[in-house]
Amino acid sequence: MVERLPTGIDVLDRQLNGGLPAGSVVAFEAAPASQGELLLYELSIPRQTLYLSTDRNESAVADSFERATVPVGEPDIQFVPGDAPLDTARRAFRNIGTEETLVVDPIDTLERTDRARYETFLNELSNHMQNTNSIAILHCLKGDGATEVRDTTEHMADVVLDLRTHLSAGEIENRLAIPKLRGGRALSEAIKLNLEDRVRIDTSRDIA
Template structure:
């Protein structure tokens, strides 16, 4: 399993070059966070199929065209009546070493646990066949009847972005509690999420 870069240099160093090919990555984050910046890094580092289930194609494209590498990124609409089938059709044609981004999981998780579980298994198989990556954006605070536990169980890697707001700062800490085929982070990684992704080197004040 060749490691595929995430597009975020500090993570690639921590993970020995990236994430093992064939992996399904779940990015958990608050809806009001800047987590889309992390998705953008995954989308721009190599050929990518970006499936949007909530935002418009135009909105996604406007955030990606800031980088020349966006020429290798195709944004597709998955907001129709059959979003699971749409995602799987695209995943079946994923190029070797490519990335498929699903933003976000919430509309897919409402389809029923059994149907959704089969979808995730098929998605994982397509990604494994292509030696690529799937990145699923899973927003927190989803309703209890959704199949979030299935999303996290199928995932090979779980990124948990934790955003806290105080009177003096907005702090973003990335926790990686699950990493099949590699080593999870031993402690949270503090990130700066402004118009890009970087390491926050400021010291926390107790």
């Protein structure tokens, strides 16, 4: 049986039989205007976490963690500058130890590099996660700005978490779909979430 590592989000761990498969690379897809960062913050709780930011500096990310209304961990935050981002990120993830978490937020900057080098990066990342029984979370921004190689990220990822945010009847509705799960069974239905103060199941009645 594939070892599971808890995500720190109770609703996800219950649906995933204890958590994400150890050694996984996870593509977490969310719209830029969503509350998707709440999931990233809570994912930093269960284990030592390296948080690589490709668009905000360390101080900005640390401020976001301090202001967060959800429980958060104390990740090691590093900024990945725009020059040679693949090399910087590669050096960083090689320091990941056993059963730790890596977050790349967002992955878009790395996706905009040379496709062949990016594919090599993903293969090396996957190998390191498997060798250390760790988990990598790649935050993929959805929408018009999505990169041309997003399909490559989705294909090479072991797990795809797809946060879908809709405005319905004047209310914001968030559903998390898991269409891909190597080492397990993908969920047949999306989970309705409440993302106000932390990640919870939304138990409100659906309006037809």
